[in-house]
Structures are given as C-alpha cells and as structure tokens.
Amino acid sequence: MTEKFTDRLPLSRTGLDRACEQRADAEFLPTLLTDPATRVLWLHGGNAPVRHGALQFAGADSLQYDDAAQEGAEPRLVVYLGRTAQSHVVLAVARPDESVERLGEFIAGGGPVPAGESLQWLGLRDVAATLSPVDSGTFVEAVAIANWHEKHAFCPRCGAKTVVTQSGWVRECTQDQSQHFPRTDPAVIVAITDHEDRILLGANAAWGGTRYSVLAGFVEPGESLEAAVVREIHEEAGVWVTDVTYKGSQPWPFPASLMLGFTAKATSQEVKADGEEILSVKWFSREELARAVEEGGMGIPSSVSIARALIDDWYGGPVPEPKVLEN
Ligand SMILES: [Zn+2]
Structure with missing residues (x-):
C-alpha cells in the first residue's frame, strides 16, 4: 500500500x-x-x-x-x-x-x-x-x-503596548483597543518534474551549497498559491511550470510559516539558478539522486520537513541515506 x-x-x-x-x-x-x-x-x-x-x-x-x-x-x-x-x-x-x-x-x-x-x-x-x-x-x-x-508586543497601528486576551489568542492595544490575531505566513514548496520524470532540486546559498532540495518561496500579498508557484520557480530556476497540483500542508513555525506543498511540470529542461538564493539547480533521475546521496555526500532535507516528504513521494519511498556510524 x-x-x-x-x-x-x-x-x-x-x-x-x-x-x-x-x-x-x-x-x-x-x-x-x-x-x-x-x-x-x-x-x-x-x-x-x-x-x-x-x-x-x-x-x-x-x-x-x-x-x-x-x-x-x-x-x-x-x-x-x-x-x-x-x-x-x-x-x-x-x-x-x-x-x-x-x-x-x-x-x-x-x-x-x-x-x-x-x-x-x-x-x-x-x-x-x-x-x-x-x-x-x-x-x-x-x-x-x-x-x-x-x-507582537506593540500595536502595528499606533505603536502602543498590546496585552494578551482571549486565553492567549488575541492581543489588544492598550491605547486604541484594536485587536490583533495570530498570523501565519504561507509559503509554497514545489516538486518539479520534467517529461522524463526527473526531479528539479536546487542548492540553497543558506545551506552552504551542498544540500539540495525542492524550491520554495513565500506567497506575496494579493497572489494566489498557484501564481506564487509559477513566479517563484521562474525566479529561482528560470523555468516555467504548468499543471500546478496541491499535495498537502505542514506548519513550519520557524518562525511562522505554513508550507503548502505542490507538484508541477516544467515546460522545458533548460534551467538556470538565480545565483543569489539558489546557487545551482539540477535535474535528478531516481538513480542519480540515490547515488549522489549515498556515495557523493550530497545532503537532502531532514525527514521532518515537507521538502523531504515531496522528494520521498516522487522517489516512491524514503531516499536511502548513508548509515551514520555509531562510535
Ligand atoms: Zn494601537
């Protein structure tokens, strides 16, 4: 099953x-x-x-x-x-x-x-x-x-102190009594495949360039999730995607994200990393990914993340990782 x-x-x-x-x-x-x-x-x-x-x-x-x-x-x-x-x-x-x-x-x-x-x-x-x-x-x-x-200790409207109300789920301004509710930042994260069913992974500059993952980005104000997927992927990997399909979501409170997982199909195989946030992007077949991780020392995201869930879902099970030697 x-x-x-x-x-x-x-x-x-x-x-x-x-x-x-x-x-x-x-x-x-x-x-x-x-x-x-x-x-x-x-x-x-x-x-x-x-x-x-x-x-x-x-x-x-x-x-x-x-x-x-x-x-x-x-x-x-x-x-x-x-x-x-x-x-x-x-x-x-x-x-x-x-x-x-x-x-x-x-x-x-x-x-x-x-x-x-x-x-x-x-x-x-x-x-x-x-x-x-x-x-x-x-x-x-x-x-x-x-x-x-x-x-959120201070009111975004007037700068006065806010106090906790409603059993901890609202903050209220001590000056203008405006109420402020907990916020969550939606971010899209996408497993992109090409017509050979290879997956596109990128090396994020923030991870030192040795760990590859699926691409992700925050949804901008006034933007649909689907539009955010198309924009972010083109921005980071220089490729347009289609068939944007929702998979599932996971809260990621570091500090306040909700990760919304998608799959999408690339319209071409030509890709180019933005060079700032993403240092390089590569297509991987299942064999290539397993080999790079097992023998090449390439890092992939931890199994707590939705990024890893998207990769494993495409792979057809957990991507095998090198055994850590107990000492
Ligand atoms: Zn206020």
Missing part, C-alpha cells in the same frame, strides 16, 4: 481539541490555572521538556513559582492550547533567565528529577518525528503561538 502524502508530515499531526469556542470566556483560563488537573507545557528558549520520547507536563502550581521575576516585569505568557479526553493543556513560556532545573522539579512532580531519569529540553525539529501525534501537535501549536506573541 502506498503511503498517503500527509502521513509523511510529522508536524501536521494533531490530537488536541483546541476548544476555541471557550477562549473568549474571560474566566476560562484563570479557572484552569487553579485546577490541579490542568497540565502545563513549559517552553524555555523554544525547547520543551521531553523524557522517554514523550512531552513532560507540569501541574498548574508550577506557574506560581517565578525565580526570575523582577519588579515591573511583564507577566509570563500563558496560552490555552486545548484539551485531550483527560485534561486541559496550557502553554507557559519561561523567562530566558529562568532555571530549567527548578522547572524540571515541577515537571517531575514537586521533587528533584530522579537520578537516571534524564529530562531533556529539546527543540521541535529534534524530536517531532518521534513524538506521538498529540504531543507533536501540541508542541507545534505551542512554538507557533509563542513565536507570534514574541514579535
């Missing part, structure tokens, strides 16, 4: 019911914060506590303790994430100088983390693929909403 494309997208899995109809109730979140059953996911520098391949949660009492609070400091960000069948889940973002050891004690249930029990603070990209669907979805949601809050 062939794998469904969306099954290849670890960050697109969900499991939490966001219960967004409850967010506007001003008493909803404060009540949860006094409920011993509420589970708190702490983020520290974008990392979350993980043990035995699962996210680790603290009780609501962890919010009472603040070892980094100074006079006049902003309150810590707390956002309602959603509910499972068992409990409500809340995000708390630690101050940068807060002690992860102290937070670890709350996560371990009030005492020090037991010896031999390694609680690790890990990033979403490091761990998402190995988490359960509900943990992965929770972590993605937490990172995405935390990133948005971090960049």
